[in-house]
Amino acid sequence: MSNSQTKTDVILIGAGVMSATLGSLLKELAPEWEIKVFEKLANAGEESSNEWNNAGTGHSALCELNYTSEKSDGSIDISKAIKINEQFQLSRQFWSYLVNRNLIGNPKDFIMPIPHMSLVQGTENVAFLKNRLEALSDNPLFQGMEFSDNPEKLKEWIPLIMEGRTSNEPIAATKIDSGTDVNFGALTRKLFDHLKSENVEINYKHSVEDIKRTSDGSWEVKVHNIENGRIEYHTAKFVFIGGGGGSLPLLQKTGIPESKQIGGFPVSGLFMVCNNPEVVAQHHAKVYGKAKVGAPPMSVPHLDTRFIDNKKSLLFGPFAGFSPKFLKTGSNLDLIGSVKPNNLFTMLAAGLKEMGLTKYLIQQVLLSNEKRMEELREFIPNANSDDWDIVVAGQRVQVIKDTDAGKGTLQFGTEVVSAADGSVAALLGASPGASTAVHVMLEVLDKCFPQHMKEWEPKLKEMIPSYGLSLMENPELIHEIQSSTAKTLGLSDKEQELAYS
Template identity: 80%
Template structure:
């Protein structure tokens, strides 16, 4: 057994989209820094970033109704939608920069233009969607959004969904052609190919067993080579924990005070996948519905056109499942071992407060295929069971923490935890996650390298022209950025025919 020790500038734990993004940003900002990556699986992007483990939606708040809450007076609050859209624009700009400089190639292999739609049923929901449309369509970020409650127009937009419906049914949809389908697995692999070309040392089948602070204020990682069984020790000035659901355990092992009083609750996703080509061809959009009353935000049903492995696919879901694992490849003891003396009260408080979530998960786990088909038929009235199979998607660990809202609050979103001195950072949480990876990693850079940010700012603005600015408040810049990124990434109207799959 070996016990060799190496020193480096930066260590990234986990070979997912977050580590790929942070590594790529740092290599552009300080190419002389030495970066190492440790991943316990055989290749990059195999957990949450994998194309079959997420919805592949470029989350820009164009269609996701859980980002636009209805107020008691009937008006719709679009502030969260604005925030998420602005964050997604940062990702688009950075990807465009990488393509322009030929640092990654063939954008059609990871991003495709695809309409984003919201669809609701019932008079009250139709009124809500119309109010949402009126609020959003006035904002330059959502330019081009259309609304219709006309059955004839909806039949043009979503024939698969409208076929077999009564003309008297109250139904409405919004549509915006500027949406995208993003293959985050393919993008992650592209970025790691680029990083390896930049001399980043990427070690697969290496598991981080422990993290300790050293007397010289560095971090020492105990790492097991899963092939040879050898133990290695690697030291770094800065460590980023981007291990998806596995991040919580590693954050706890670091011992930083900021990692205390934080827990995690795992939820798995199940999608229905269509295997009938004729059905698949009738749908060309991502259509998001509205979560049922009392259901958590993660349960928003959606019918997704996807482009995976150069093939058009159609998925519906998600249905929630439960496993105590924090990763698909994790351990059945993940949940139990994440409970520590410093977070046990937080976890118990969450358990008491989230009985409705527990009930929802139990109901979801017990659903038969026919019961799932009945939910699908709310979207596709004529759906046939023989056309659809089930696929288990990724595990997501929802963050539980003490907030102003109370002890043991379940957080639906992405959380960055950093030490006071910025020497270590961990990413926890789920959606909108990958879509806002660039925003999140810029947040890590600002928190962890404040002494360098001013010097790095010109380069950051070269990569991301709107950095530090609000696109909504700068319509000329917004137009320039959206036009440029659409052209570079092959998303503009003139490019769409060339990018269509056969």
């Protein structure tokens, strides 16, 4: 067992969409910097970024009802929807820049146009959906959204969902054609191919065991080479921990004050996937419903058309579950191991607060196949069990931290935790994660490289034309960005028409 030691500028831990995005940004901004990547598994994009491990919705808040909440006076708060849509526009711009420069090829491999729809039942929900459309309709980011509560119209939009429906309950949907399906696994692999061609050293089957501060302020990363069993040491001025659910334990090893009082709560998921091509052919949309009372926002039921390996698939889910692992390939001791003296009370407080969630997860774990079919039949009344198989989705680790809302508050969303001097940063949390990767990585650059941001600004504006601007305050820019990125990424003419209308 020999110990080798090497120095580099940047170390990225985890070969998922986040490291891929940060690496690709840095290669454009500081091409001379040396970057090394360490990934425990044999390939890029195998965990949360993998196409079978996430919903692949280009999360732009077009159909996800949990991003538009109803206030006590009955009005609809659309601020979160706007924020998420703006963040997705940043991703589209950066991907378009990479495609235009031939740094990544064939966008059809990772992004396809697909209508995004919201579907609700019951008088109150129909009224909410109508109000939501009204609140969004003047907004240029949500142009082209239609509403219908006419069963005949809905049969045209979603024949599979409407066929065999016997309930007399009012039903309504909104539909917008400018939605997308994103294969984040394919995108991640393309980005790593690009990084490899730019001489980034990518080490697969290398598991990071420890991270320690050295006397000169850089970080020493202890890496286990799984193939030959050797231990290697690598030091860098900057380390990014982008290991999905595996990020929290590594962040804790850095010992930075910012890593204290943070816990993680793992949630696993299942999807049902349709194996009958005749059924798959009858549905062409991502249709999001409303979360059941007491269910966490990440468990909104949805029926999705997906494009995976250039083949159309149909997925329904997610069914939440509980596993103590922080990664699909993790260990059953992950959760217990993440509880430290500094976050024990945070974790306990969350446990007491989230009894409802815990109960919900236990019920989900105990669901029989027949019970899952019943939930699917709320979407597809004529669904046949023989046509559907179960796929285990990725592990998500929700962040638990002390906030103004109290001790041990469960956070939904992604969060960057970085050292005060910007020398180390980690990404924690889950949805809408991958869709907003570019926004999140710009935040990492901002927090960790403040001294370079001025000189990088022209290049950032070249890659992301709306960088530093609010799209809401520049509506003409929205049309320009939507039509140019739609063109580059091969999305529908319809979207370009909308952008000009």
